[in-house]
Amino acid sequence: MDWCNWVPLKCNIFVWRAEMDRIATVEALAKRGVLISDDMCFHCRSGPDSVDHLLVGCELALGLWEKISFWCRVQNFFAFSVRDLLEMSNYCNKGATEKAALQGIVVIACWFLWVARNNHRFSGKRCCVDDIFSEVRSTSFLWFKQRSKFGEIVWLDWCKFVFM
Ligand SMILES: [Zn+2]
Numbered sequence: 071m072d073w074c075n076w077v078p079l080k081c082n083i084f085v086w087r088a089e090m091d092r093i094a095t096v097e098a099l100a101k102r103g104v105l106i107s108d109d110m111c112f113h114c115r116s117g118p119d120s121v122d123h124l125l126v127g128c129e130l131a132l133g134l135w136e137k138i139s140f141w142c143r144v145q146n147f148f149a150f151s152v153r154d155l156l157e158m159s160n161y162c163n164k165g166a167t168e169k170a171a172l173q174g175i176v177v178i179a180c181w182f183l184w185v186a187r188n189n190h191r192f193s194g195k196r197c198c199v200d201d202i203f204s205e206v207r208s209t210s211f212l213w214f215k216q217r218s219k220f221g222e223i224v225w226l227d228w229c230k231f232v233f234m
Contacts, residue, residue, distance in 0.1 A: 072156075074174040076218035081181040088121050088180060089152045095119050112190040113197075124187050125152055125180050133199035134179055134206070141207065142172050142231045155180065167233045171214060178213070179206045 073082050087093050096109040096119035109119055113130040117123040125131055126149050135155075139147035144162045149155045159173035182205050186197040211228045215221055220233065227234065 072173065074170070074177050076170070076214055077174040077177050078213065078217075081177050084184060085152065085156060085177050085180050088125060088184075089156060091121050093121060093184070095121055095124065097121075112187065119187075119191075122151055125183050126150065126155065130186070130197075130199060130202070131183055134183065134202050137199065137203045138175060138179060138206070141203075141229075142168070142175065144172065152180070165233075167220065168231070170218070171210075171231070171233070174214065175206065175210050178210045182206050182209075 084093065091098055096106045098121070099106060100109065111117045111119050111123055111128055113124075114128050117128055123131075135147055135149065139145070144158065144164075147158065149158065155176050156173075158176055159169045162169065162172065164172065179202075182202050186202055189195040189197060207229065211223075211225060214228070215223055223233065
């Protein structure tokens with residue numbers, strides 16, 4: 071996996087582990103003999119608590135990816151696995167800066183989907199697509215501004231996904 075250098079290590083490590091199916095979902099725990107009675111996704115109640123469902127197939131994830139594809143103007147944002155998500159930036163028709171930005175945004179979005187899952191499952195805190203999207207867009211802006219070489223970027227350009 072390509073490490074994204076403007077995104078904090080915890081997020082990179084999370085997606086690296088997610089891609090190998092090594093995060094503590096109910097499905098992954100069951101494979102290791104830890105059985106949890108409520109094995110459904112808390113957001114939609116129609117899929118399993120698994121990496122591919124939580125980050126790719128769940129309606130919450132689909133809604134988030136739709137908003138991100140619209141924001142970053144990436145067409146054909148189709149993914150069937152975490153690997154597909156992580157490779158999205160390689161196959162979009164964009165310049166190097168946009169690709170680097172998009173790569174990090176995907177990593178951060180995965181991280182926030184996981185945070186939302188944990189908040190819901192463990193604290194009963196429900197989250198909607200718009201909340202997660204706002205969080206992804208504002209947090210990624212701060213990190214991109216502070217940690218990439220594009221410290222000059224302003225919020226309005228970030229919201230339009232425009233790089234000067
Ligand atoms: Zn779901």
